[in-house]
Amino acid sequence: MSIGSTPLKFKVRIDPERCMNCGRCIENCSYGVYRKEGDDIRINSRNCVACHRCLAFCPRDAIDIEEKPGDYRSHPVWTREVREAVFNQAKTGKIILSGMGNAKPYPIIFDRLVLDACQVTNPSIDPLREPMELRTYLGKKPSSLSLRQMPNGDVELLTKLTPNLQIETPIMIGHMSYGAISLNAQTALAKAVSKIGTFMGTGEGGLHESLYPYQNHMIVQVASGRFGVDINYLERGAAIEIKIGQGAKPGIGGHLPGEKVCADVSCTRMIPEGSDAISPAPHHDIYSIEDLKQLVHSLKEATEWKKPVFVKIAAVHNSAAIAAGIARSGADAVVVDGFRGGSGATPRVFRDHVGIPVEAAVASVDAKLRQQGIRNEVSIIASGGIRESADVAKIICLGADAVYIGTSALVAMGCRVCGTCYRGTCAWGIATQKPELVARLDPETNAVQVENLINGWTLELAELMGAAGINSIESLRGNRDRLRGYMLDEGLLNVLDVKTVGA
Amino acid sequence: MEWIRFHCDNMCGIIGVIDRRRQLMDGSKIKEALASMDERGSGEGAGYVAYGIYPDYKEYYALHVFFDNIREHKVPLDNLLEKWGTIVHDEQIKTYEQPGLRKVHTPWRYFFRPDPNMMPKSTTPEEDIITHLVMKVNSERNGALIFSSGKNLGVFKAAGWPEDVANFYRIQDYQGYLWLAHNRYPTNTSGWWGGAHPFNLLNWSVVHNGEITSYGTNRRYIESYGYKCTMYTDTEVVAYLVDLLVRKHGLSEKMAVRALAPPFWEEIDRMPPKEQELNRAIRLTYGPALMNGPFAICVANENSLVGFTDRIKLRPLVSGESGDRLFISSEEAAIRRIDPDVEHITMPRAGEPIVGKVYS
Numbered sequence: 075m076s077i078g079s080t081p082l083k084f085k086v087r088i089d090p091e092r093c094m095n096c097g098r099c100i101e102n103c104s105y106g107v108y109r110k111e112g113d114d115i116r117i118n119s120r121n122c123v124a125c126h127r128c129l130a131f132c133p134r135d136a137i138d139i140e141e142k143p144g145d146y147r148s149h150p151v152w153t154r155e156v157r158e159a160v161f162n163q164a165k166t167g168k169i170i171l172s173g174m175g176n177a178k179p180y181p182i183i184f185d186r187l188v189l190d191a192c193q194v195t196n197p198s199i200d201p202l203r204e205p206m207e208l209r210t211y212l213g214k215k216p217s218s219l220s221l222r223q224m225p226n227g228d229v230e231l232l233t234k235l236t237p238n239l240q241i242e243t244p245i246m247i248g249h250m251s252y253g254a255i256s257l258n259a260q261t262a263l264a265k266a267v268s269k270i271g272t273f274m275g276t277g278e279g280g281l282h283e284s285l286y287p288y289q290n291h292m293i294v295q296v297a298s299g300r301f302g303v304d305i306n307y308l309e310r311g312a313a314i315e316i317k318i319g320q321g322a323k324p325g326i327g328g329h330l331p332g333e334k335v336c337a338d339v340s341c342t343r344m345i346p347e348g349s350d351a352i353s354p355a356p357h358h359d360i361y362s363i364e365d366l367k368q369l370v371h372s373l374k375e376a377t378e379w380k381k382p383v384f385v386k387i388a389a390v391h392n393s394a395a396i397a398a399g400i401a402r403s404g405a406d407a408v409v410v411d412g413f414r415g416g417s418g419a420t421p422r423v424f425r426d427h428v429g430i431p432v433e434a435a436v437a438s439v440d441a442k443l444r445q446q447g448i449r450n451e452v453s454i455i456a457s458g459g460i461r462e463s464a465d466v467a468k469i470i471c472l473g474a475d476a477v478y479i480g481t482s483a484l485v486a487m488g489c490r491v492c493g494t495c496y497r498g499t500c501a502w503g504i505a506t507q508k509p510e511l512v513a514r515l516d517p518e519t520n521a522v523q524v525e526n527l528i529n530g531w532t533l534e535l536a537e538l539m540g541a542a543g544i545n546s547i548e549s550l551r552g553n554r555d556r557l558r559g560y561m562l563d564e565g566l567l568n569v570l571d572v573k574t575v576g577a
Numbered sequence: 578m579e580w581i582r583f584h585c586d587n588m589c590g591i592i593g594v595i596d597r598r599r600q601l602m603d604g605s606k607i608k609e610a611l612a613s614m615d616e617r618g619s620g621e622g623a624g625y626v627a628y629g630i631y632p633d634y635k636e637y638y639a640l641h642v643f644f645d646n647i648r649e650h651k652v653p654l655d656n657l658l659e660k661w662g663t664i665v666h667d668e669q670i671k672t673y674e675q676p677g678l679r680k681v682h683t684p685w686r687y688f689f690r691p692d693p694n695m696m697p698k699s700t701t702p703e704e705d706i707i708t709h710l711v712m713k714v715n716s717e718r719n720g721a722l723i724f725s726s727g728k729n730l731g732v733f734k735a736a737g738w739p740e741d742v743a744n745f746y747r748i749q750d751y752q753g754y755l756w757l758a759h760n761r762y763p764t765n766t767s768g769w770w771g772g773a774h775p776f777n778l779l780n781w782s783v784v785h786n787g788e789i790t791s792y793g794t795n796r797r798y799i800e801s802y803g804y805k806c807t808m809y810t811d812t813e814v815v816a817y818l819v820d821l822l823v824r825k826h827g828l829s830e831k832m833a834v835r836a837l838a839p840p841f842w843e844e845i846d847r848m849p850p851k852e853q854e855l856n857r858a859i860r861l862t863y864g865p866a867l868m869n870g871p872f873a874i875c876v877a878n879e880n881s882l883v884g885f886t887d888r889i890k891l892r893p894l895v896s897g898e899s900g901d902r903l904f905i906s907s908e909e910a911a912i913r914r915i916d917p918d919v920e921h922i923t924m925p926r927a928g929e930p931i932v933g934k935v936y937s
Contacts, residue, residue, distance in 0.1 A: 196788040196871050197891060204889055205841050215861045218826040229832060231855045238861065444801040450862070471793075543790035543871070545888065548864035555793030 077161050081154075084122040085143035088115060092136035099128035099137060104501040104511055105494075125492040127501035159422070172422040173495035173505075174481065175322055175414040175459060176429075183433035183562070184465045188575060190556040191541040199545050201536040207546040208532060208539075210476050212313075212453040213238030213382040213406040236406070237382055239313055241476060242271035243532040244547060245466060247524075248411075248457050248478030249295050249315065249386075251277025253330045253339045253351065254418035254495070255484075256512040257284065258520075259504045262487060264288035265521035270528050273312060275478065278328060278353060280342035281307055293384065296373065298327055299353030301343040305376060314373050315384040316366070316405075318357070321415030321432070321458035323424045324388030328353040331419065334498045336507045367403040374404070382406035389413060389435030389458065390428075394442035400452065401443055407453040409478065410435045414459025416481045418505055419496035432458045433472060437570045440473025440552055463534035472570060473552045486527040487520040589786035590614030590760035591774075592906040593875040594915065595882040595933040600901065601629060602756065604748030610914040611739040611758040614907060617786075620677075622761030622773035623742040624734025626782040627753030628879055631729045634688040637665050638707050638779075641725035641732055643682035643770055650720030651685070657714070661706050662691035670733075675745045678737040682722075682770050684746075686731065704779055704824070708804070711778060715807040722771050727780040730879065734759075734773040742773075754935070757877050759784040776813045780878040781820050785812040786907060787872030787892045798865035818866050819876050830876075830932055834885045836863035838928035841888065875905050882933040890927035897922045903933030 086107055088099075095115065100108040105121045108128065122139065129137045146154050162170055192198040199206070213236060220232040247263050254277060261284065267274045268291045275293045276285075280302020285292065294311030296303050308314055319325065330343075330351035340347040360366050370383050385400045386409035387393065397408045412432025417425065436456045443449040456469045457478035466477050485491065488502040495505035503515030539545065542556050550556070558575040559567045567574060592610050596602060604625060611623065631639050640658075644650045658664050670684040689707075696702035696709075711723045725732035730753075733746040739760050743749070759774035775782040789795065789811040796806045796814055802825075804817040815837075822833040836859050839845075845856045860867070871891030875884045884905035886894050897904045897912045897919035904912040904919060912919050925931050 192790070196790060199889070205843060207842055209842050211861050215864075216858075217862070219828070219858055219862050221828060221832060221855075223829065228851075229829075229855060231851075231858050233858060233862075235858055235861065444797055447801050449801065449865075543788075544869045546867055546869060548860075548867050549791030549794055549869035551794060552797050552865070553791060553793035554797075556790075 077164065080158060080161060081142070081144045081146060082119050083142065084119055084124050085140040086117050086119045086122050086128075087138045087140070088117065089136045089138065092134045094134055094136075096133060098131045098133065102127045102131045102501060104499045104506075104508075123492045123494045124490065125494065125501045126490045130488075170422040171419055171496050172425050172493065173417065173419060174491060174493040175416040176426055177493070178426045180431070182459075183431050183566070183570075184459070184461075184468055186560050186562050187433070187468050187557050187570075187572065188560055189464065189467055189471075189538060189542065190558070192543040196543045198543055199540040201540045204540070204545060206536040206540060208243050208535060210241050210244045210547060211238040212241065212455065212475060214452065215450040217447075217450050237380055238406075239273060239382055241273065243528060243535070244470060244476040245528050245531055246272050246293075246455070246476055246478050247274035247483050248415075248480040249275030249277040249293070249317065250418070250480055250484075251279025251295075251330070252282050252342055253277075253279040253334055253507070255504050256506055256515060257282055257338065258512050258515040258517050259484070259487060260285060261517040262515065262520035263483060263524055264291065265517060266524035266528065267291045269521070269525050272528065275315060276302075276311070278302070278317060279330075279339070280344065281310055282338070282342045286310065296369075297353050298355070298357045299351060301345060301351055301353070304344070308373065308377050311381065313382045313384060313406075314377065315386055315409065316357075316369060316373070317386045318360070318366075319386065319388030319390075319411070320417060321388045321411035321413050321429055322417030323420040324390050324413075324429045325355060326421070326424060327355045329419055331496065331498065334507045339507060363399040363403065366400065366405075370404045384409055384455065386411060388415075389430045389432055391430060393430070393435045394438040397439040397452070397454075398442050398446055398448065401448045402451070405452060407455055407475070408439065409455040409457060410439055412456070412458030415457055417495075432456050432460075433469065434566065434569050436469055436474050437472045437554075441571060444552075463531035463538070466531060467535055467538045467550065468557060470547065470550050471553050471557045475551060482527065483524050486523045487515065589762050590617035590907045590911065591758070591784045591786050591873065591875055592904070592911050593755075593757040593784070593877060593882050593884065594902055594904045595755045595877070595935070597901040597903070597933065597936050599629060599754040599935055601752035601754055604743065604751050604753070604756065606915040607756045607758050608740060608743035608748055610906070610911040611743075611760050613911050613914045614760050615738060617762060617907060618739065618760035619762045620738040621763050621768055622734070622736050622770075623739040623759060624732060624773040624775050625743065625746075625748050625756065625758045626725070626730060626732045626775040626777060626877070627748075627751050628730040628755035628877065629753045630731055630751045631688070634666065635729040637688040637690050638703075638726055638728055639731055640687040640689050640723050641670065642685045642687065643722045643724060644685055645682060645720035647683050647685075653719065654714065654721045657710065658687065658689055661695050661710060662689055664688070665690055671747070672745050673747055675737070675741045677741045678735060678745050680745075681736075684733075701824075707779055708820075712803075712805040712807065716805050718807075724771060725777045727777060727782070728879070730777075730780065730782070732775050732777045732782065734775065735770050736768045736773060755877055755879075755882060757782055757784050757875055757882075772810055774812060776810070776816050778813075778816045778820055779824070781816045782877045783812055783816045783819070783874060785815060785872060785874045787874075787887065788870050789814065789868050789872060790870030791868055794865050795868060815868070815874055815876065818868075822863070822866065823878075830881055830883045831930055832859070834883060834928075834930040835859055836866050837868050838885055838888050839863075839867060840928065873907060880935050884925070884931040885929065886925065886927055888928045893924075894931075895922060895924050896931045903931070905931055905933075
C-alpha cells in the first residue's frame with residue numbers, strides 16, 4: 075500500500091482526571107472508536123466521524139474531539155479534501171459517496187441579504203397585540219374570480235377552486251424516506267407536523283403502516299423508482315409529489331444501499347430485503363414536459379382530482395423555464411431544491427459541483443412565472459439550505475410560498491451534521507436501520523423538539539413580519555423591496571431583483 | 578426599474594365628497610376643508626380631482642400633462658397622440674402666479690379620442706390605448722407626464738400648500754359633483770409635482786394617507802398584468818389594482834376593497850360556510866393584491882366614491898352625510914368646514930369600505 079496512512083481527521087482524547095470509566099462512550103459509539111482493554115478505555119481516533127454521540131453522553135465532560143490535529147502540508151490549491159479524494163479514488167477506482175448537502179465554501183447568498191424594519195414613517199406591528207397571519211395555501215389559484223350579485227345583497231362565488239393544502243406556518247418538512255432515515259425518526263417528524271398543522275414528505279420510501287394515523291399531514295412521493303407506490307399509498311397522502319430531481323444530486327437517481335433495506339423497509343418500499351434500491355436518473359415514462367403532464371393527470375385521475383400534485387426539481391441553470399413548463403402541466407406546486415439540499419447518500423462530485431443556490435433559483439422562477447402571467451398556476455416551495463427563520467423570511471421575500479426543511483429538523487433530533495448518513499450506522503438513530511441504534515431515538519421527545527423548532531421559527535417569522543409592518547404573509551411573498559443585498563455583485567442583485575444596502 | 582419611491586407617510590390629510598344626484602359643487606369649499614388640515618401636511622404637495630368639469634368634452638379623454646418645457650417636449654407628445662387617435666382640442670391649463678408656489682411645469686390639457694382600430698385584439702380598445710399611452714409616456718420620462726386621463730374629470734396638483742395650489746389653478750372656477758383632495762407630507766423626494774396626489778388612471782382617482790408595506794408584492798403583481806409603476810410612489814399601485822379588479826375582473830367596489838383589505842383568517846373561519854368559501858377564494862386569488870401597512874385611502878370613479886383603511890386601521894378615516902352628499906375625510910373638522918350641519922358622522926371599522934354611489 076504505497077499511499078499509507080493519511081493524517082487523522084479527528085483526534086479523540088479522554089481526560090484521565092475527569093473520566094470515571096463508566097463506559098458510556100463505548101456503548102454509544104457506533105463507529106468503534108472506543109474499546110475496553112482491562113480497566114482502560116482505548117481509543118481508535120481513525121474511526122471517529124465527529125458525530126459527538128460520546129461527547130453528548132459522557133457524564134463528566136471528559137471527552138475532547140479535536141478536528142484535523144495533524145494536517146497535510148498546507149497548499150491553497152491542493153487542499154486536504156482534494157488530496158483525500160485522490161487517495162480514495164486511487165485506492166478504489168470508484169465514485170466517492172458523501173452525505174448531507176454541498177460542503178464547498180461557496181458564499182451563502184442568505185448571509186448577504188438583510189431584512190427591513192419600519193421606523194417612524196410607518197409603525198411596526200406588535201405580534202403580541204395584533205393578529206399576525208402566517209397561514210398559507212399551497213396549490214393552484216384562479217387568476218380572477220367570477221362573482222354574482224344576488225338580489226338579496228349576497229354575493230355568490232361562481233369560480234370553483236381546486237384543492238389547496240392549508241398550512242398554519244410556511245414551514246414544512248421535506249422528503250426523507252423511510253430507509254434513508256429510521257421509522258422512529260419519521261414518526262417523530264410525523265407527530266410534530268400533525269401537532270403544528272403542517273406537512274412532511276414521505277420521500278421515495280413508501281408509507282409505513284404505523285404512520286397511517288398521520289397520513290393527513292403526509293405528502294407522498296412518486297419518484298423514478300416508484301418504490302412503495304400503489305393506489306393505497308396515493309390515496310393516503312394529503313398531496314402527491316413527483317420527484318424529478320434533488321438538489322444534492324441533480325440529474326441522477328437515488329441509491330439506498332442494501333444494508334439499509336431491512337425487512338420492514340423492504341415491505342414498505344415493496345422491494346426484496348437486502349437489495350440496493352436504485353432509482354433511475356430519469357423517470358422512464360417522462361422524457362419530455364408533455365410526459366410530465368400525463369403523469370400529473372394520471373395521478374390526479376387516480377385520486378379523483380382531490381389532491382394537489384407537486385413537482386420537485388433540483389435548482390439548475392434553467393430552473394425558471396422548467397418551472398414555467400411545470401406550471402403548465404397541471405401541477406399545483408413546484409418544489410425548487412437548491413444545491414445545499416441534503417441527502418442520505420450522494421456522489422460527492424454532484425453534491426459539491428452541480429446545481430445552483432435556492433435563493434437565485436427561486437428568485438428567477440418567481441420572476442419568470444410572473445412575466446408569463448402564470449404565477450397563480452403554481453405555488454413555489456423552496457428547499458435546500460434553509461437553516462433558520464431568517465432564511466425562511468428571505469426566501470419568501472424572493473418569491474417562495476413555503477419552505478421544506480430537512481437537515482435542521484434532523485439537527486433538532488440530535489444530528490450533528492457529521493455527514494456520514496450513507497454508512498447506515500448513525501449513532502443518533504436517525505440515518506440508520508439498525509434496531510439497537512434506531513431504539514436510541516424516542517419519537518415522543520424528538521417530536522417535541524422538532525415541534526419546538528418550527529414553533530420557534532414561526533414566532534421569529536411573525537416578529538420579523540411585524541417589524542416590517544406586515545401582518546399577512548402574502549404581503550411578504552415576493553416583496554423584494556424589503557430585502558437589501560450586502561456585498562452582492564450587480565449581476566446577482568439583478569437576478570434577485572434586490573437593491574444594495576443603502577439604496 | 579424604478580428604485581426611488583416615496584410615500585405620503587406620517588400625516589397627510591384627505592377629503593372626498595360625492596353628490597349622489599350629480600349636483601355640481603365648485604372647488605372653494607373643498608379648498609377650505611383641505612386647508613383646515615394643514616397640520617397634516619408640510620406645504621410640499623397638494624392636489625384636487627373633480628368629476629363633471631368638462632361637460633362640453635365629456636366624450637373625450639381629458640389628458641392633463643405636466644411639460645418640463647413646451648418647446649422641446651410638446652411636439653413629441655402631440656405626434657404620439659396623433660398616431661394613436663385624434664386630438665380634438667388642446668390648451669394650456671390656466672394658472673395664476675402664487676408667491677408661495679414655483680411653477681416648474683407647464684400644465685396642459687388635451688381632449689383626445691383614441692382610435693379603437695389601433696388595438697384590434699382588445700375588448701376595451703379605447704381604455705387600453707389610454708393606459709398604454711400613460712404607461713409609455715410616464716415611464717420614458719421625456720419631459721412630459723400624463724397625470725390625469727379620464728373622461729369629464731381632471732386632476733389639479735402641484736408642490737405647495739393646499740390653498741396655494743388651489744389658487745394657482747383657481748379651483749373655485751371648476752364645477753364638479755365628486756371631489757377628492759389631498760394634503761401631502763412627503764418624506765423622500767419632496768417638491769416633485771408628479772408625486773402629489775390624487776393619482777389617476779382613466780376614470781380612477783386615488784388619494785392616500787399612509788405607506789404600503791406590501792408595495793413590492795403589489796407592484797410585481799400588477800406589473801405582471803402590463804401596468805407599469807412609473808410615479809415613484811406606492812399610491813399609484815392602488816389605482817392600478819382597482820382598475821384591474823373592478824374594470825378588468827368585474828368585481829364590485831365592495832368586493833375589490835374586500836380583496837385589498839380582507840378580513841383576518843380568524844374572522845373568516847367563524848363565518849357561515851358560503852361566506853367563508855367566498856372570502857377564502859378572495860384571499861387565495863387576490864393575495865398578492867392585499868395591501869399591508871398603515872393607510873387610509875379614497876378611490877373614486879365617475880359613479881362612486883369609496884373610502885377604506887388598512888386591516889388594523891392605523892390611519893384615521895371618518896365619513897358623514899348631508900342630504901345627497903357623502904363626505905369622507907381624515908378629520909371630522911374638515912367635513913364640517915364644508916357643511917357644519919353634516920349628519921351621521923361615522924368611523925368605519927378596519928377594512929370596511931364606505932361606499933357612495935350616484936343614483937342610477
